[in-house]
Amino acid sequence: MTSLKRTNSDDIDFKNLVVLLDQDLKIRDGEDHSFYNQFNKTDKIKHVIIFYENDIAVGCGAFREKESDSVEIKRMFVHPDYRKKGIASQVLAELEIWATELNYPYTVLETGKKQPEAIALYQKLGYSIIPNYPPYEKMDNSVCMKKTL
Numbered sequence: 001m002t003s004l005k006r007t008n009s010d011d012i013d014f015k016n017l018v019v020l021l022d023q024d025l026k027i028r029d030g031e032d033h034s035f036y037n038q039f040n041k042t043d044k045i046k047h048v049i050i051f052y053e054n055d056i057a058v059g060c061g062a063f064r065e066k067e068s069d070s071v072e073i074k075r076m077f078v079h080p081d082y083r084k085k086g087i088a089s090q091v092l093a094e095l096e097i098w099a100t101e102l103n104y105p106y107t108v109l110e111t112g113k114k115q116p117e118a119i120a121l122y123q124k125l126g127y128s129i130i131p132n133y134p135p136y137e138k139m140d141n142s143v144c145m146k147k148t149l
Contacts, residue, residue: 004051009044017050017058018075021075044064045064049095049098051090053082058079059088059090060075060076061076061077061088063107070104071104072108076088092122095107096147105148106146108130108146110136110143127145128145131144132144
């Protein structure tokens with residue numbers, strides 16, 4: 001059985017998944033990790049989705065307000081043992097529904113060129129590549145994307 005839970009960054013399941021996410025990003029980002037990591041703090045995120053399979057937290061995602069008319073998707077992660085099952089798509093869809101309920105007309109996100117599977121997923125789900133927004137505008141590894149909700 002699967003389920004989705006709306007919560008915030010205080011949730012222990014979210015915190016545990018973020019530890020795994022950060023371990024993966026440290027490897028992928030290499031020398032750029034410290035730059036990116038400063039923008040991935042989770043202590044004040046009010047909108048978090050956790051995906052459960054058989055009561056085990058296996059995926060997550062979040063958003064925070066970027067500007068008054070947009071939210072930034074953050075902290076998307078699916079445990080490696082559960083990938084390729086559509087979990088990330090379900091988490092992202094629920095985040096977009098939540099953002100729509102809060103009257104945000106679009107979402108933005110930043111991912112890395114060393115995460116081609118993430119780029120492909122976001123494009124498949126209607127995200128378009130845009131010019132890199134601050135603070136990523138000078139980062140060659142960054143790919144910024146946007147979707148109108």
